[in-house]
Amino acid sequence: MAAISKRLLLSDLVSSDKIDQVPSNYIRPISQRPNLQSVSHDLSIPLIDLHDLFGPDRGHVIDRIGRACRDYGFFQVKNHRVPESTISNMMQIAREFFNLPEEERLKSYSDDPSKTTRLSTSFNIRTEKVANWRDFLRLHCYPIHDYIHEWPANPASFRDHVAEYCRSVRGLALEIIEAISESLGLNKDYINRQLGNHGQHMALNYYPPCPQPDLTYGLPGHTDLNLITILLQDQVPGLQVLRNGEWVAVDPVPNTFIINIGDQVQVISNDRYKSVLHRAVVNCDRERISIPTFYCPSRDAVVGPAPELVTDDEPAVYREFTYGEYYDKFWKRGLAKESCMDMFLAT
């Protein structure tokens, strides 16, 4: 077993120290390991063509989105109107960032989860007992002008490419949020209006090759705390979604995004839609990059079940809370527990 690393970032441990074993602080107890042989590669999540969202067949697409949110909590989309060049520039600039020399990347380093721009490793190294096989750059990105000056200035085109990507993906997020509202039988701008001034964060996840991928995770099973997540992944598989008690691999499909609903949609829908467990696993041979956009309410927005979805037969499952309260509890609790929704149940 290799010794615990003294380096701040995992990528530098892997590239410079040439380890051939996973250091002890990354090793999960036997009962919590990913059991990679038992993962299903046959089933996947629905792939929805958004082309018709803007035409006479809108109702059909809304139905498919609603069914995917109810039955899977996850779906993929194509014809999403985010230009291919915007996507490839984003992926390219993320790769360039993680290839910068260590001292350059470390200019953005922080282990403080309250920072709005930071490069870090694992999930929350201040609270967790076992580390995850991941480095990540986390950025707040809406409104862009509040944050862009904090983002890395190297590579030189980082801010331009990331800003373009954020704007384009925000457009997609707003379309999906409308569609989810409609699919719940709510006014199409109901959820939009619950989000206060809105928030958008993103992570650039970097998972280096791992000598023993069956002992550790890129990220263990968790639900997302936000409203919806729009995930871009490169061509290396790693995302898995829990479906009927079985882990299902979501292998990459070029020019699609993977969308999952987060805890806030589960709350607003009063449990009609479920925020589903997912995880990232790693592999021996290839680095992997994934870029989730977390669309969310602003900190002061008050979230609770939509009154139209609360009935005598289906009373409110959750109490009202501010998103700031939820966010702080999530980061404090970390990923040791898969979700923190139990802290917000109605009494």
Ligand SMILES: O=C(O)CCC(=O)C(=O)O
């Ligand atoms: O890397 C992935 O595919 C999943 C990332 C993820 O779940 C997250 O960043 O919360």
